[in-house]
Amino acid sequence: MTELNRDSELPAILCLTDSCDRPESELFIGLRNAGFDVDVMCNPKGRNYQRLVDEGLVAQPMALKNRFDKEGTEAIRSQLSKKHYEVIHAYNPRALACGLRASKGTDIKVVAYRGVIGNISFVNPESWITFLHPRVSKIVCVADAIKDYLASLHFLWMHIPDSKLQRIYKGHDLAWYQAEPADLSEFGVPEDALVVCCTGRNSPRKGFDDLIQAMNHLPTDANVHLLLVGDVINSEEIRQLAEQSPLADRIHFTGYRNDAPAIAAASDVFVLPSKGREGLPRAVIEAMVYGVAPVVTSVGGMPELVEDGVSGLVVPPEHPAALAAAIDRLIRDRALAGALGAAARDRIARDFHTSMTVRETGELYKSLTGRS
Template structure:
């Protein structure tokens, strides 16, 4: 059987390999399947490059720094024709707007990646450069909630949107938990962690308000990865918790998964527009359960009452109640962690992502 000729287009900064592990693993898995001839186009200096080249994958570069670039569009169009590409797989918005436009007038099948709910409108012209681009044959969503959300905006065939869960590999999560010796943590404290920033939809304010509701004599420590301790707005947010001495803003760290591994529970209180949160999958892979809000793909990550707890979004009282439940019952917390790790292995592995993507490629070409 002749191999499928794939051109995958993506863009990544030089920081932190962790966010791109599932994407790189998928591309490498397609290459290693023996059924796909993979070429990757990415930005110069992308952290993907050494990982892909090590596997023998052809990597080409383009700045990929504009939503619509005449030179990038010409470059992609030339590659489609010269390499006789069957599938054009576009992994972010810049790749989508340029790649789908370059595909106009060619026979190549075009697939876009969709990682979160919301931010699409039939009345917004910019949406027709990405998720509503008329040249897209398929949109691969990372969660069923995202697929369902996208259905309300798509014209015509709604089945163009489908779901493929990103795959994680247990071999990525064998490091020791992060050393927290530099922090003044209470002895045997119950540790809550969150990958935090100040974007309102991430729900840091909801978390801080939940902390303010909890009894003040709890032996708690809170670890906020990504929260800049020098930022006055972060300091204001910490004061909002009413236990600011126990809330530790750790700033940017490359060992975010290992910080989660050193925690008892990870918190994800997103208020809207969530995808399939990598931080939760990383924590679960270390056997750490999560408390998440019921938005986007969160409820697909966590089986409520089995592997963690799902609470309503923007509800500090419900979040505080969930924290207390696991604080009071450490055996239940540990049980959730064990089950969450097993669920990640079974449901969110690399193999299922590669196999499902191959099925989509083959169905388009049929």
């Protein structure tokens, strides 16, 4: 530990998470490099776990089963007894609930992370053991849309004070993304095809049905193929929609893939037709990093991520005709698609860089502990 940290000029932080992704992991490393005394408790099965171990950041492994995990709560309480932490930063509801319980009776500031819209209510008891708990000092929102949603919650006289809410974008770095574009022929996509890619979880709110209907609106002379990446292959409803489409032979399901970014990189257009609740979708960011023009719906944080007509196209949700028009515009105007893709890549590098996340998170910690 540096002399700076021993003198407590910067606060000691305990980060509680699960299988942290690359942006989270690099945030922890960036904070440590900026002089913060950061320890992490996280899932040892996570892809980035060993990198955190190598950086000396893992205080102890932890895989919380639920919001009432007694063993996990005791592990957090044990770690708190080993060092004078001033801030707990919890990156998911399970970690938040257990962290609040473990730190009961202390004056530790508790910071929560929120990446999606919805599922918080003043009449929901589970919300009171997480984001609405009175000991939560700050809720870091990954997008302004999430911050606005939380600020809009009211019940009788109760609301979340604006002072508790702060937007900090999750940062990335172009250097993290070095995948070679995938060979799409294994999915039956012709070499000369114009490829539309969509990656997402098997959830009705992701709008796969709208995307398939949008495909049906495209001109029949357009050599367009659609790649649906992820466990949507398990949706009987979506598979039936695809089979019934007049373009059924141009709709391909890849199943879950570890190389999803490489598939997006090999595509001409990336689409996320969500119906709601999005924060800053990683799949869209990955496509933008690889210079693929995005088409997204105007829900959640996506209009913050994609500037309509500048770094992609934004259309209304649940509007297959508008979605089809945007896709058709890009496949017919390859120069526009290229320009939007290049601008999308620049936008991530300029406005969503990990250094900004490190700086803003560090300023938050200092402000909470009276060091600003």
